[in-house]
Amino acid sequence: MKKIINDPNQVVQDMAEGMVAAYPDKLKQLPGTTVIARKDAPVAKKVGIVSGGGSGHEPAHAGYVGKGMLDAAAAGEVFTSPTPDQVFEAIKAVNGGAGVFLVIKNYMGDVLNFEMAAELAEAEGIQVEKVIVNDDVAIDDQSSRRGIAGTVFVHKIAGAKAEQGGSLEEIKAVADKVVENVRSMGMALTPCTVPAAGTPSFQLAENEMEIGIGIHGESGIERKEITTADEIAKELTDKVLHDFEFTGDAAVMVNGLGSTPEMELSIVNKQVQSILAEKGINVYQTFVGEYMTSLEMAGCSVTLLKLDDELKALLNASSHAPAFHG
Amino acid sequence: MKKIINDPNQVVQDMAEGMVAAYPDKLKQLPGTTVIARKDAPVAKKVGIVSGGGSGHEPAHAGYVGKGMLDAAAAGEVFTSPTPDQVFEAIKAVNGGAGVFLVIKNYMGDVLNFEMAAELAEAEGIQVEKVIVNDDVAIDDQSSRRGIAGTVFVHKIAGAKAEQGGSLEEIKAVADKVVENVRSMGMALTPCTVPAAGTPSFQLAENEMEIGIGIHGESGIERKEITTADEIAKELTDKVLHDFEFTGDAAVMVNGLGSTPEMELSIVNKQVQSILAEKGINVYQTFVGEYMTSLEMAGCSVTLLKLDDELKALLNASSHAPAFHG
Numbered sequence: 263m264k265k266i267i268n269d270p271n272q273v274v275q276d277m278a279e280g281m282v283a284a285y286p287d288k289l290k291q292l293p294g295t296t297v298i299a300r301k302d303a304p305v306a307k308k309v310g311i312v313s314g315g316g317s318g319h320e321p322a323h324a325g326y327v328g329k330g331m332l333d334a335a336a337a338g339e340v341f342t343s344p345t346p347d348q349v350f351e352a353i354k355a356v357n358g359g360a361g362v363f364l365v366i367k368n369y370m371g372d373v374l375n376f377e378m379a380a381e382l383a384e385a386e387g388i389q390v391e392k393v394i395v396n397d398d399v400a401i402d403d404q405s406s407r408r409g410i411a412g413t414v415f416v417h418k419i420a421g422a423k424a425e426q427g428g429s430l431e432e433i434k435a436v437a438d439k440v441v442e443n444v445r446s447m448g449m450a451l452t453p454c455t456v457p458a459a460g461t462p463s464f465q466l467a468e469n470e471m472e473i474g475i476g477i478h479g480e481s482g483i484e485r486k487e488i489t490t491a492d493e494i495a496k497e498l499t500d501k502v503l504h505d506f507e508f509t510g511d512a513a514v515m516v517n518g519l520g521s522t523p524e525m526e527l528s529i530v531n532k533q534v535q536s537i538l539a540e541k542g543i544n545v546y547q548t549f550v551g552e553y554m555t556s557l558e559m560a561g562c563s564v565t566l567l568k569l570d571d572e573l574k575a576l577l578n579a580s581s582h583a584p585a586f587h588g
Numbered sequence: 589m590k591k592i593i594n595d596p597n598q599v600v601q602d603m604a605e606g607m608v609a610a611y612p613d614k615l616k617q618l619p620g621t622t623v624i625a626r627k628d629a630p631v632a633k634k635v636g637i638v639s640g641g642g643s644g645h646e647p648a649h650a651g652y653v654g655k656g657m658l659d660a661a662a663a664g665e666v667f668t669s670p671t672p673d674q675v676f677e678a679i680k681a682v683n684g685g686a687g688v689f690l691v692i693k694n695y696m697g698d699v700l701n702f703e704m705a706a707e708l709a710e711a712e713g714i715q716v717e718k719v720i721v722n723d724d725v726a727i728d729d730q731s732s733r734r735g736i737a738g739t740v741f742v743h744k745i746a747g748a749k750a751e752q753g754g755s756l757e758e759i760k761a762v763a764d765k766v767v768e769n770v771r772s773m774g775m776a777l778t779p780c781t782v783p784a785a786g787t788p789s790f791q792l793a794e795n796e797m798e799i800g801i802g803i804h805g806e807s808g809i810e811r812k813e814i815t816t817a818d819e820i821a822k823e824l825t826d827k828v829l830h831d832f833e834f835t836g837d838a839a840v841m842v843n844g845l846g847s848t849p850e851m852e853l854s855i856v857n858k859q860v861q862s863i864l865a866e867k868g869i870n871v872y873q874t875f876v877g878e879y880m881t882s883l884e885m886a887g888c889s890v891t892l893l894k895l896d897d898e899l900k901a902l903l904n905a906s907s908h909a910p911a912f913h914g
Contacts, residue, residue: 494592557851
């Protein structure tokens, strides 16, 4: 394991401190936790937006904390859900009196712990609503689908709605709309290594790739021989298009999983755009980069979000989060 | 070699097309070249800013093309200087009548080819000025120092000065000031593989790291056993501080070389900030992320730029480049 770390058991704490040190005017770490919040939280009368999950997906989730996006992100240990206590602290810290909205990726631990935190908050009189993101079409059964890169669009759009003064119900409605209209599919060339484990989560031969990987170092749904960027892009995009009828306008995200050079993401994007043009799908905005990673995994995912006028306006709204510029 | 590409000899062309496809409203590719320019180039009466170099450093250089930063970036083959012809095309495409300024990293091929292009342009009556960036303190002899991540600060500040209507002489003066006040130092945990070569540029054992690497897959000035993030951050920062007297305000860049997770960059940043605070250096702004990479190399560099009021204002000025948000 080659990593630039101090103590494998201290990486999340060190990272949280390093992030706040980079953006001291924008972010704060809640004392005794690895929750990162907007420096000015709670914002009075604004609905607070809280997300989070296991660490190792950076810039998700703390990179999306900022005006116009998340109010706080709870960071668990690497690939491990944050505890209910941490999420509860996040909820309390961002509650400005208008309630708190939770963006949860669909993993059993995340769902359980965020829901437990919501119950603790409601017992203290804080109104809480939530959305569970399940954009990963690698899994056929929709209720078991994982939340992956499409989650970033939920962060952006729910955050923009809250910044514009949206009520908890209005934010819930628009976040549900994003979840209904977003689909992702990923692949990997290499596994990744959780610092505290010290060895890769699976093995791949030099000529092999995994299709349909998640973002927690788990193996995918199919292992096959590495092919060209064009064929990889086509396989991911086709799977997304097959799952949902994309028509009209869409946002596209070509997301790197950690160690894929931006050169390769651009090469994938070339083919994705070409496929969408052929299908008559109008690309309203494209995002190419690392948005939802899996430590140093090599690979990428393709996300499509079908857009209406409301979603376009919210996607375009200003964001001050360090890792999402709008 | 595990890469998401089509043809190793076609990666730069594919990448250029994929980049423009991601930002069709902002960027254009000059026909018959792999030069990426602002869509609205040339901007009348504005000095055009041109940079570039070998590919494999993405988001450098084309990611810095946009209003407020570069007008064009010439992309050579991977780790290979762009030809004089390509740079000449870039110069002609961005010449709005006020002259063109070249930001060149200090590599023999880049310097020769950019200077040859400048001569071709001057022969056609285009006024050209230049700066050669040599921020890498790994090399003792200042005239042989390579341009690495500090180059991005030159792009930003020269670009902002041009956008504000600065003359060629004024831009030259402020770019020279950045070069005088910027220093970087890098290290790597792994080598990288040029697609057309197919094998890594050097070998490192599982417990080894290279200190003082460049960004072209070359090995460093010292090989040693991997140590902690805190010690690595201290070694890089001390070397930078030893080379130049940083006092007052500074900008800090903790740059990932391609496959270093953002988690690790944040951990390095924590220690860098702590060292600077001890030394009484006031950090005006911090940049943590991938700004000047070396394909999928694992490693990082630390850059410091001493700031005066002029440099602060230009660093803060608005940038519309895809990879630098100001």
